[in-house]
Amino acid sequence: PYSVYMNKEEATDFNEKLKGEYVGIGTEIIQYEDGKIEFYSVTEDGPAYKAGVRKGDTLIKVGGKDTSELELSEVSSIVKGKEGEEVELVVLRDNEELTFKVKRQNIDIDSVNSEIITYKDKKIGYIVIDIFALNTAKQFEDDLKKLEKEKFDYLILDVRGNSGGYLSTVTDVLSLFLEKGKVVYQLKTKDKIEKISDKTEEKRTYPIAVLVNGGSASASEVLTAALKENNKAKIIGTSTFGKSKVQRTQELSNGSTIKYTFQEWLTPTGDSVNEKGIAPDYEVTYAASDLENPYDSQLQKALDVLTE
Numbered sequence: 001p002y003s004v005y006m007n008k009e010e011a012t013d014f015n016e017k018l019k020g021e022y023v024g025i026g027t028e029i030i031q032y033e034d035g036k037i038e039f040y041s042v043t044e045d046g047p048a049y050k051a052g053v054r055k056g057d058t059l060i061k062v063g064g065k066d067t068s069e070l071e072l073s074e075v076s077s078i079v080k081g082k083e084g085e086e087v088e089l090v091v092l093r094d095n096e097e098l099t100f101k102v103k104r105q106n107i108d109i110d111s112v113n114s115e116i117i118t119y120k121d122k123k124i125g126y127i128v129i130d131i132f133a134l135n136t137a138k139q140f141e142d143d144l145k146k147l148e149k150e151k152f153d154y155l156i157l158d159v160r161g162n163s164g165g166y167l168s169t170v171t172d173v174l175s176l177f178l179e180k181g182k183v184v185y186q187l188k189t190k191d192k193i194e195k196i197s198d199k200t201e202e203k204r205t206y207p208i209a210v211l212v213n214g215g216s217a218s219a220s221e222v223l224t225a226a227l228k229e230n231n232k233a234k235i236i237g238t239s240t241f242g243k244s245k246v247q248r249t250q251e252l253s254n255g256s257t258i259k260y261t262f263q264e265w266l267t268p269t270g271d272s273v274n275e276k277g278i279a280p281d282y283e284v285t286y287a288a289s290d291l292e293n294p295y296d297s298q299l300q301k302a303l304d305v306l307t308e
Helices: 008-019 047-051 072-080 136-148 167-174 219-229 288-292 297-307
Strands: 004-006 021-024 027-031 037-042 058-062 086-093 096-103 105-108 112-119 122-129 154-158 183-189 192-197 208-212 233-237 245-251 257-266
Touching: 004 008, 008 021, 008 257, 021 072, 027 072, 037 047, 047 096, 058 072, 072 086, 112 136, 112 297, 122 136, 122 297, 136 167, 154 297, 167 183, 167 219, 183 219, 208 219, 208 297, 219 233, 233 297
Parallel strands: 122 154, 154 208, 208 233
Antiparallel strands: 004 257, 021 105, 027 037, 037 058, 058 086, 086 096, 112 122, 183 192, 183 257, 245 257
């Protein structure tokens, strides 16, 4: 189950997302039905931004080629290129053509966002994890310790829509919370079951809530199950996806990749979540009206549960 074949382009995108970095200029582009290509995101302090490129600029030439003759994937390939080399961009802004030479560099993808929420005169740390990439654990620890300096009372971890990632990464994240010797998860290979335990001295004792939904899968479920079964957190939202399969990738000679399933992970108590997910302690659905409120209904419930 979940074994797939990815062509070279799909494999490159997949690997960049899981690695948490790519070589490029720090932009995201979109192509409209009329063929126009526009920068809809330009990372501040990235090479493109420093060169003068701005969100909303229309890209009309890249590397000397007219973008009207190229597909979006071809434009992306030219923009990325090799680290340290320059790419020339010609953009249209307010009916004026502007030319920029941008040096490609290694770009880190932010997979963690955090803030302090003040609610009922209490400080609540709030951390969103988009994916468990190779660099996510470092980003998470940096954000967590930054928030801890502000002395919050409670913590909310948001893994809604997080499709998973590396087991090693979620293990590193969990090691910041669990006591040494506590089981993080179990690995099942045919008839063999191995318990993976926390080996670190670090732990946290403040109350935690975890936000989940049907898009929380794999490594997100490892996090959820470990904190729930070790009595470290209350789970809020809707049932998780239900994927307890462990996968590997194998690159083929033409640059394509096969991602295949070879193990199953189990919760600390030995339960499989496959095809059933993890039920929350507090079932709360996301409502359309949430867009009008300062906090969506699931986040609101987490705030209330922690502060009641």
